[in-house]
Amino acid sequence: MLMEAIAVVIMAKAPRAGEVKTRLCPPLSLADASELYRRFLLDKIDQVRALRTASPAIAYTPAEARAFFEKIAPGFVLVPQRGADLGDRLANSLGELLDQGYRGALAIDSDTPTLPLGFLEQGLDLLTTPEVDVVLGPTEDGGYYLIGLRTVYRELFEAMAWSTSRVFPETIRRADAKGLRVACLPAWYDIDTSDDLARLRMALAASDGDSPRHTRAFFLERQG
Numbered sequence: 001m002l003m004e005a006i007a008v009v010i011m012a013k014a015p016r017a018g019e020v021k022t023r024l025c026p027p028l029s030l031a032d033a034s035e036l037y038r039r040f041l042l043d044k045i046d047q048v049r050a051l052r053t054a055s056p057a058i059a060y061t062p063a064e065a066r067a068f069f070e071k072i073a074p075g076f077v078l079v080p081q082r083g084a085d086l087g088d089r090l091a092n093s094l095g096e097l098l099d100q101g102y103r104g105a106l107a108i109d110s111d112t113p114t115l116p117l118g119f120l121e122q123g124l125d126l127l128t129t130p131e132v133d134v135v136l137g138p139t140e141d142g143g144y145y146l147i148g149l150r151t152v153y154r155e156l157f158e159a160m161a162w163s164t165s166r167v168f169p170e171t172i173r174r175a176d177a178k179g180l181r182v183a184c185l186p187a188w189y190d191i192d193t194s195d196d197l198a199r200l201r202m203a204l205a206a207s208d209g210d211s212p213r214h215t216r217a218f219f220l221e222r223q224g
Contacts, residue, residue: 006104006124006148007097008048009057009079011090012041013110014065021111023193036218040191043113043212045073050117054124055102059093087157095152104128106135106148111190113212114203115145119185123148126183134175136168137185143167145188153178 013020015038017030024033048056057077060069069078079096081089090107097105104127108120119137126135127148134156137146142165147156156174160167175182191200204216 005055005102006053006106006127007057007077007100007102008051008054008106008108008120008124009059009077009093009097010041010044010048010110011081011086011093011107012044012058012060012069013037014060014062014068015041021191024191024197027194027197032222036215037111039212039214039218040111040113042072042214044108044110045076046213047115047117047120048076048108051120051124054106057097059089059107061089085160086162087160090147091152091154091157094147094149098150098152104148104150106146108137109139109145109190111192112139112145112188113191113215114200114207115188119188120146123185126185129183131181132183133180134182135185136171136182138168138187140187140189141165141192142169143190144171145190146185147171153180 015034017034020037021033028036055077057079058069058073059079059081060066061081063080066078079093082092083089094105094107106123106127123135123137123146126132135148136144138144144167155178156171160170172182189196189199191197201219204219
């Protein structure tokens with residue numbers, strides 16, 4: 001039943017060259033940057049599918065990319081992103097899922113391929129806690145990789161300086177001003193810059209196992 005389920009929605013763009021991960025160029029070409037982002041998406045889809053107690057969803061853009069997401073994420077609820085900026089798109093995507101009857105909704109990014117699954121599981125647990133109104137997963141650069149709500153508070157999203165180091169602290173400030181109870185997950189890093197890319201390569205080289213398998217395969221295919 002929807003009222004018992006929490007939706008976990010990946011905020012995703014179609015992986016088109018020149019439109020995603022352009023700050024990774026150089027060292028990557030535009031084509032390779034878009035392919036790497038496609039691998040990020042595949043790994044995030046795998047991760048969300050592993051959350052057995054959640055309902056998986058993708059909020060996608062542009063609207064004409066629906067068929068692409070239907071193909072790579074069968075069984076996921078698909079929600080077209082709507083709005084002028086990221087704040088509008090987040091609030092509208094979360095709101096649409098909550099309007100469908102879900103108990104709560106978690107929006108997550110699509111460029112944290114090494115994020116531990118346990119962080120998402122912890123986010124799900126916190127969102128079912130009556131004493132928590134907002135769940136946030138901060139990124140090391142001052143943004144967040146996750147926001148979870150049972151009610152959309154648009155004040156948390158409006159007129160925000162997105163893609164800056166002020167996003168996370170400003171979200172906390174706004175939540176406090178509204179009297180909302182916030183629970184924070186451990187911080188993690190996303191892949192936005194060439195330095196982040198180098199860090200990702202090192203992390204994959206130093207880790208055991210296969211996960212994140214699609215991202216790992218991208219670098220293995222380009223060795224030498």
